[in-house]
Amino acid sequence: MTWKIADFNELAAAELYEMLKLRVDVFVVEQNCPYPELDGLDQKSVHLAYRENGKILAYSRLVPGELKYGVPSIGRVIVSPDARGRGLARELMRKSIDFIFNEWQPEEIRLQGQVYLQEFYQSFGFxxxxxxxxxxxxxxxxxxxxxxxxxxxxx
Structure with a gap:
């Protein structure tokens, strides 16, 4: 059971593939939402993932401020369907927020959240x-x- 924070260039090909597959499996297939998942932001973002028994179960993409909103943002927040209900989403968000405020030291963080998760994000102060x-x-x-x-x- 490990958390890993890595720049794009630090990711092994198999690790990147697993992250992208999880994102597509949930955001495109499970949510029945065809959209361009590969948006050109991954290469300059930081990737946070939780791995257990050799499988990525939670993931978020931390986007530097100059790439999207003028301030850092958290995106692609995801927990594997078979790992939901264990508190991983809360831990993932805490680690994402802490990394951004501690490492990049911005005045604010933004995210583009699905409305059904609005209360979840508000519980962190968003x-x-x-x-x-x-x-x-x-x-x-x-x-x-x-x-x-x-x-x-x-x-």
Whole structure:
């Protein structure tokens, strides 16, 4: 049982394949949402993954500020279907937030969350900053976490 944070160039080909397969299996297949999963951000992002018994069970992509919103963002937050209900999503979010605030030291973090997960993200201090909108057939909302408003991190 290990957590790993790595830049794109530090990932082995098999490891990258497993991360991308998990993302496609959930975001494209399970959610029945054909969209361009490979968006050109992976190569400059940091990848956080939890591995257990040789399999990636949780993953998030941490995107530097200059790439998307002008501030760092958390994306592709995912827990494998067979590992849900174990608290991995909460731990994944805590580790993602901590890494960004501790390593990049921004004033805020953003994310583009599916609306059904809005309360989950709010439990970490994220606040909605947009109206609900359709993104590839799924309702989303943009959210922001101010450095001073992150109650559940270990900074």
């Amino acid at each position: 606040d909605p900053i947009s109206d609900v909108y359709d993104e590839d057939g799924i309702p989303h909302v943009d959210m922001r976490l101010d450095k001073r408003g992150s109650p559940n991190t270990s900074r």
